[in-house]
Amino acid sequence: MNRALHRIPFVFVALCCLFPILFLVLQSAAGRWDYPHVLPQSFNANSWRVIFSAAHLGQSLLLSLGISSAVGVCATAGGFLTSKYIASHRHRRTLLYLAYVPFVMSPVIFGVCILFLFIKLRIADHFLGVVVGQGIIAYGFAIIFFARFWNAQLRATEDLVYTLGGNSWDAFRRVLVPIARGTLLVCFCQTFLISWFDYALALILGGGKIPTLTIRLFGFITEANMQLAAVSGLFLILPPIALFWLNRKFLLKPV
Amino acid sequence: MKIFESKLWRDKAGLAGLLLFLIAAVAPIVWCFGYAIAYSVGLAGFLRDGFTLRYWSKALSEGEIARSFVFSGAVAAAVIVIGATVALALVLGFRRELRRGFLSSLLYVPLALSSLVAAFLIARWLSGAGFFSRIACSLGLVSDPQHFPNLVNDPFGIGIVAAHLLLAIPFFALTMLQIYEIEKIGDLRRLATSLGASLTQTRWRVAVPILLAKSSTNLLLYFIFVLGSFEIPLIVGAQSPLMISLLTRRKFGIYELAQKPEAFVIAVFYTIVLLFLLTIIFRKREEALS
Amino acid sequence: MARRIFLYSILLALCCGCSRNATQRDDVRKLTWDQIVRHARGQTVTLAMWQGDPLINKYMQSFVVPGLQNQYGVTLNLVGGQGNDLVSKLMTEREAGKGESAYDMLWINGETFYQLRQIDDLLGPFTDKLPNSKYIDFGNRFIRYDFQQKVNGYECPWGNVQLAIIYDSAHVQNPPRNREQLATWVEAHPGRFTFDTQFTGLTFLKSLLYDFAGGEKELQGPFDKNKYTKYSAELWNYLNSIKQYFWKQGKTFPEGVAQLHQLFASGEVDFTMSNNDGEVDNKVLQGIFPDTARAYVLDSGTIQNSHYMGIVKTAAHPEGAMVVCNFLISPEAQFEKTKPAVWGDGSVLAINKLPNEWQEKFRNIPQRVHAPPRSEIQPRALMEPASQYMIRLNEDFRKQVVER
Numbered sequence: 001m002n003r004a005l006h007r008i009p010f011v012f013v014a015l016c017c018l019f020p021i022l023f024l025v026l027q028s029a030a031g032r033w034d035y036p037h038v039l040p041q042s043f044n045a046n047s048w049r050v051i052f053s054a055a056h057l058g059q060s061l062l063l064s065l066g067i068s069s070a071v072g073v074c075a076t077a078g079g080f081l082t083s084k085y086i087a088s089h090r091h092r093r094t095l096l097y098l099a100y101v102p103f104v105m106s107p108v109i110f111g112v113c114i115l116f117l118f119i120k121l122r123i124a125d126h127f128l129g130v131v132v133g134q135g136i137i138a139y140g141f142a143i144i145f146f147a148r149f150w151n152a153q154l155r156a157t158e159d160l161v162y163t164l165g166g167n168s169w170d171a172f173r174r175v176l177v178p179i180a181r182g183t184l185l186v187c188f189c190q191t192f193l194i195s196w197f198d199y200a201l202a203l204i205l206g207g208g209k210i211p212t213l214t215i216r217l218f219g220f221i222t223e224a225n226m227q228l229a230a231v232s233g234l235f236l237i238l239p240p241i242a243l244f245w246l247n248r249k250f251l252l253k254p255v
Numbered sequence: 256m257k258i259f260e261s262k263l264w265r266d267k268a269g270l271a272g273l274l275l276f277l278i279a280a281v282a283p284i285v286w287c288f289g290y291a292i293a294y295s296v297g298l299a300g301f302l303r304d305g306f307t308l309r310y311w312s313k314a315l316s317e318g319e320i321a322r323s324f325v326f327s328g329a330v331a332a333a334v335i336v337i338g339a340t341v342a343l344a345l346v347l348g349f350r351r352e353l354r355r356g357f358l359s360s361l362l363y364v365p366l367a368l369s370s371l372v373a374a375f376l377i378a379r380w381l382s383g384a385g386f387f388s389r390i391a392c393s394l395g396l397v398s399d400p401q402h403f404p405n406l407v408n409d410p411f412g413i414g415i416v417a418a419h420l421l422l423a424i425p426f427f428a429l430t431m432l433q434i435y436e437i438e439k440i441g442d443l444r445r446l447a448t449s450l451g452a453s454l455t456q457t458r459w460r461v462a463v464p465i466l467l468a469k470s471s472t473n474l475l476l477y478f479i480f481v482l483g484s485f486e487i488p489l490i491v492g493a494q495s496p497l498m499i500s501l502l503t504r505r506k507f508g509i510y511e512l513a514q515k516p517e518a519f520v521i522a523v524f525y526t527i528v529l530l531f532l533l534t535i536i537f538r539k540r541e542e543a544l545s
Numbered sequence: 546m547a548r549r550i551f552l553y554s555i556l557l558a559l560c561c562g563c564s565r566n567a568t569q570r571d572d573v574r575k576l577t578w579d580q581i582v583r584h585a586r587g588q589t590v591t592l593a594m595w596q597g598d599p600l601i602n603k604y605m606q607s608f609v610v611p612g613l614q615n616q617y618g619v620t621l622n623l624v625g626g627q628g629n630d631l632v633s634k635l636m637t638e639r640e641a642g643k644g645e646s647a648y649d650m651l652w653i654n655g656e657t658f659y660q661l662r663q664i665d666d667l668l669g670p671f672t673d674k675l676p677n678s679k680y681i682d683f684g685n686r687f688i689r690y691d692f693q694q695k696v697n698g699y700e701c702p703w704g705n706v707q708l709a710i711i712y713d714s715a716h717v718q719n720p721p722r723n724r725e726q727l728a729t730w731v732e733a734h735p736g737r738f739t740f741d742t743q744f745t746g747l748t749f750l751k752s753l754l755y756d757f758a759g760g761e762k763e764l765q766g767p768f769d770k771n772k773y774t775k776y777s778a779e780l781w782n783y784l785n786s787i788k789q790y791f792w793k794q795g796k797t798f799p800e801g802v803a804q805l806h807q808l809f810a811s812g813e814v815d816f817t818m819s820n821n822d823g824e825v826d827n828k829v830l831q832g833i834f835p836d837t838a839r840a841y842v843l844d845s846g847t848i849q850n851s852h853y854m855g856i857v858k859t860a861a862h863p864e865g866a867m868v869v870c871n872f873l874i875s876p877e878a879q880f881e882k883t884k885p886a887v888w889g890d891g892s893v894l895a896i897n898k899l900p901n902e903w904q905e906k907f908r909n910i911p912q913r914v915h916a917p918p919r920s921e922i923q924p925r926a927l928m929e930p931a932s933q934y935m936i937r938l939n940e941d942f943r944k945q946v947v948e949r
Contacts, residue, residue, distance in 0.1 A: 009348070009349065010349065010352055010358060013345065013349065013358060013361075014358060014361050016365075017362060017364045017365055017425070018364060020364070020365060020368055020372070020373075020376055020421070021364065023376060023379070023380070023386070024372075024376070032832070034811070034812065035384045035388075035389060035392070035400060035811050035812045036388075036389045036392035036393065037389065038386070038389045038390055038393055078272075078275050081268055081269075081271055081272035081275065082272040082273070082275055082276045082280075083272075084268065084269065084272060085268075085272035085273050086272075086276070088269075093537070093541070095276070096537075097533060097534075097537055098276075098280060098281055098284070099276070099280055100536075100537075101280075101284050101529070101530070101533065102280055102283060102284055104476060104479045104480065104483075104529065104533065105287075105526075105529060106482075106484075106485065106499065106500045106503075106525065107483075107485065107500075108485045108501075108503055108504055109287075109483065109499075109500060109503050109521070109522045109525055109526075110283075110287060112503060112507050112518060112519075112522065113287035113288075113290050113291050113519070113522055114283060114286065114287055115634075115637055116290060116299075116637055116640060116641050117283075117286055117290070119638055119641035119643050120642075120643075122643075124647065125647035135279070136279055136280065136283050139275075139279050139280060140280055143276070143280070168267060168268050172268060196369075197370065199369075199370070199371055199485070199486050200485045200486070200500070207634060207647045207648075208593060208624035208625045208626045209591065209622070209624050214369065214371055214486075215625070217371050217372070217375070218371060218486075219596055219625060221371075221375055221378075221490060222596070222597050222801065222803055223597055223598065223599050223602070223803055224804060224806060224807040224810075225599055226379070229375055233371075233372040233375060233376075236369050236371075237367045237368060237369075237372065238367075240366070240367035240369075241363070241364065241367045244363040244366060244367060245363070299640070300640060301636045301639050382813075383808075383813045384808070384811035384812060384813045399736075400812065400813040401735070401736035401737070401813065405793055405794075405796075408793065408797045408799075409796070409797065410796045410797060493796065493797035494742055494797055494798060494800070494943065494947045495797075495947045495948045496948075507633055508629045508632075508633040509633075509940075511936055511940060512633075512660060512663070512664075515633065515636070
């Protein structure tokens with residue numbers, strides 16, 4: 001009896017964690033659901049049929065995957081390079097401070113201010129504009145993420161390569177990248193998710209012409225189409241769950 | 256800084272990293288701040304008519320922007336305080352179970368929710384005709400959606416706080432779990448116990464202060480995120496007061512075109528506040544490292 | 546060397562040919578219709594429109610998009626966007642000196658039309674070039690004028706609607722028919738009434754403003770600041786006196802009409818409203834509203850207005866946009882969207898100008914079941930006042946009512 005009582009808090013926490021997904025599944029299949037019925041009065045698979053028959057949600061899914069992958073790759077690579085430079089610079093603290101600014105800035109305010117420049121550069125309302133806009137934010141994160149990676153031991157290893165006659169490309173390709181492989185993967189996952197979850201920049205810089213999954217989801221919510229909104233929500237959740245599962249060991253180290 | 260030191264020139268990767276940093280991190284922010292200032296004083300924009308401070312004086316005298324900042328700050332503070340408290344309770348109460356086993360994996364599930372999904376769920380759960388209202392009705396606690404407490408689209412931002420907590424609590428809990436391991440708080444508590452401290456004392460005098468101190472940077476960063484959040488207040492917020500990002504967007508896309516510069520007044524203000532908060536965070540980091 | 550010069554020349558020529566300038570776009574209006582149709586073939590036209598109604602979205606995706614592709618070889622790309630946001634975006638494009646807009650055409654009316662004319666960002670006049678424009682009922686003042694401004698060919702009429710209040714007759718036996726009865730009703734039924742803060746709610750406020758002004762005549766013509774100040778003060782006093790009995794004690798209002806419909810459908814409120822007097826029928830047919838839902842118009846009248854399509858002055862595909870407009874005002878497209886099961890939107894065509902077979906079809910459109918016929922509510926139709934009334938109401942509603 002004591003053991004059963006002791007388990008109640010765990011069950012409660014577990015339910016709290018799972019309830020969002022369970023509710024989304026329920027909502028996605030709910031037909032008529034009048035007040036005050038706790039559960040739907042009828043169920044149907046209409047929204048799932050629409051999802052798999054209508055091209056646009058599938059296109060949005062692919063578009064979002066493409067944008068987030070591009071952001072992840074570019075931000076990770078750029079952040080890796082830049083953080084190496086910053087790590088050994090005498091004004092490291094100032095440079096790191098500057099790297100924080102794009103990362104923590106409100107995407108809406110950033111988007112509103114940068115829109116003019118992006119229009120001038122002809123990348124607004126374009127896939128590239130959304131990638132660059134989200135990439136700037138993710139790049140700032142990547143620099144911060146890699147800040148602690150560059151330590152004295154790595155510098156010594158790199159110097160050893162030069163001593164043995166290698167050049168900087170050798171150091172990168174044969175030593176630094178292999179050592180950093182796990183960290184690079186985690187950074188890619190995190191920057192991927194920064195882009196994947198973004199709505200504001202996709203809206204402002206995409207001009208409605210880049211219909212990412214978050215844009216579609218918001219459209220369904222605005223239409224009060226709860227079934228399709230729930231299905232889009234589930235589509236949004238699945239890649240992050242997969243990425244978190246793969247990377248749980250490395251995640252959430254304190255900044 | 257001397258960009259073209261000969262050592263740097265030899266380190267081409269470093270040079271590339273620097274150039275990329277200047278182009279992709281520094282330049283956009285400098286542009287944003289400069290453009291926002293220019294627009295807010297009438298030096299940029301389609302309807303510009305020369306340097307003027309009338310948008311600034313109007314924005315500051317009306318009080319709407321000040322109210323928005325205060326409201327956004329209050330919401331962010333509520334999220335941090337409540338979120339950190341609940342996360343502490345989870346970590347100190349269920350640390351073993353959260354470290355291994357099924358529960359440790361489950362805690363990652365809410366992290367997969369985006370802000371939009373969290374807001375959508377809170378709207379479906381806590382609105383007058385929402386899920387919990389229906390449960391309350393079936394238990395006889397309410398008879399009508401309007402008798403259910405006003406938790407969503409309310410002027411106190413309860414719905415906004417609730418949606419943020421859905422994301423913040425698992426994030427804080429997982430961060431604190433990591434800190435507990437890295438700082439070997441378990442060992443410190445055992446040491447304190449061997450020196451005569453009670454369980455409660457090791458919890459409140461050892462574990463909690465260290466956890467809060469080591470996670471303070473993350474908490475402050477999260478405060479900044481909530482301050483500038485957009486999707487959640489867009490769905491579960493009220494028309495007044497508006498959070499900063501929503502107010503900026505409203506002013507940017509306003510019917511009265513001549514009021515558009517006020518959006519940039521907010522942007523400038525927000526950037527100053529952001530830089531101030533970042534300075535505090537950096538000071539804390541330096542103290543923690545030294 | 547010669548090869549390099551040749552390649553650079555090709556590149557230069559391509560760059561010059563890539564974007565049109567305003568002069569070339571103005572020349573579009575000098576083309577014949579056949580030339581326009583020929584140029585339009587193969588173009589992808591971007592139409593920015595409000596996408597808050599699933600039935601309208603379905604009509605566009607299932608009927609308009611394939612119809613254009615099959616008949617004209619024009620690909621229609623629909624993107625979401627609303628009035629003031631679109632104008633702001635176009636303004637930023639002008640500020641940046643962008644030669645070609647991201648949008649070719651916009652679904653607009655009223656204050657958006659007014660703002661776009663202010664910044665001179667609409668192509669026109671162009672409607673005279675559209676063959677199907679001969680069917681448009683320009684004799685109807687609700688079509689000829691948009692918020693007191695003559696359209697003058699700068700936007701193409703698309704649909705015509707009148708604001709209607711929707712209620713559930715199973716719960717409300719005698720719906721209030723004027724503002725005095727409304728005040729009595731909300732006081733007797735606290736928390737059961739509200740309106741949204743966007744276009745539909747603002748149209749409701751304008752209808753009440755007319756009532757305070759003693760009728761349509763008082764607010765006709767250009768914006769009158771003194772009249773606005775006088776009658777809006779009465780409107781705010783009225784709303785503030787009954788606000789406490791609104792949904793959520795009037796401390797917040799639904800952001801848009803879709804949210805208001807959701808509150809009505811879930812039983813949180815007893816009323817909703819729609820700019821489209823025919824919407825109640827198609828919502829009932831969809832199963833979103835109960836079968837007992839009914840629509841009516843206040844005795845003091847409600848606003849009737851038309852909605853339009855505008856072509857952006859810097860559109861990349863003005864020919865394609867004109868072909869799209871012509872398709873949208875074709876008897877087929879207008880007939881399809883008039884059906885309650887599809888959209889229930891009023892047609893802008895003069896039935897007596899149509900070919901006989903179409904006259905027959907329009908006269909036999911399935912009648913409304915849950916809303917009164919247009920002929921019955923037409924006598925209580927009010928013209929839209931000038932745009933600045935809406936612009937001011939939008940701003941002042943927040944300050945005078947929401948934030949009080």
